[in-house]
Amino acid sequence: MRVGILGGWLAGALAVGSCATGPSAPQAQWTDPITGMVFVQVPAGQFVMGSPPGEYMREVQEVQHGVTVPEPFWLGAVEVTHAQWTMVMSDNPGEFAGQGETLPVESISWFQPHEFLGRLTERSSGNRFRLPTEAEWKYACRAGTTSSYATGDTLNPHQANFDATPATTGEGKPTPVGSFAPNAWGLFDMHGNLWEWTADEHCPYPSEVGVDAVASCGSPLKVIRGGSWYFGDDSARCALRYTHEPQDVGPSLGFRVVRERAIR
Helix, strand or coil: CHHHHHHHHHHHHHCCCCCCCCCCCCCCCEECCCCCEEEEEEEEEEEECCCCCCCCCCCCCCCCCCEEEEEEEECCCCCEHHHHHHHHCCCCCCCCCCCCCCCCCCCCCCCHHHHHHHHHHHHHCCEECCCCCCCHHHHHHHHCCCEEECCCCCCCCCCCCCCCCCCHHHHCCCCCCCCCCCCCCCCCCCCEEEHHHHHHHEEEEEECCEEECCCCCCCCEEEEEEECCCCCCHCCCCCCCCCCCCCCCCCCCCCCEEEECCCC
């Protein structure tokens, strides 16, 4: 615990579980009438981004720093599915298209979700849809916990779809969204299944406390989060940051959506 860097704020955040809302608090939900996407209201609060020294497979870039999420936000309970994608778009780029409507849509670049989100916003009255920031994503992944995973300090194949899962289930591919238990805030597949694009560029973490905002530093890389069916449990840690160039596609790249009220 680097109290010398972040002072009492960090010590206090760690002592109370890193956020203002307890991990067992029920969350409100909203369903998009166009696609049927279910959104969970994530509470405002404060948490510690990064990871402590000694965490399993920790990377040096995971500098601990306090982040304030100033307002509640609505996050998709699951990753966007093939069915939801095709309701909005005219094509389906997924490598696993046709293998199940509730599989998460994949093989999409960072640019393609923005077209999806723009079209969905145009069709929705009073709502705007976007990618989560990296901080929003991690805050939601933790769901009030401070451990490596929302499930504790370990993750097993009965809790998420990562590359150990095929040995148990014979999958070796994305699983239908919501196949595993949600975290304490009602969010599914925050560990494994697909990497999820965030809005942020890959920028060095600050060492001081800050308010959440989209990170921009001129980096050519975008941050993805959560690990996938093709990667190990180390990639599924809440603190792990990974990157791709925005034009990259692949069978383990997907996304989930933030909904906010539109300002007219």
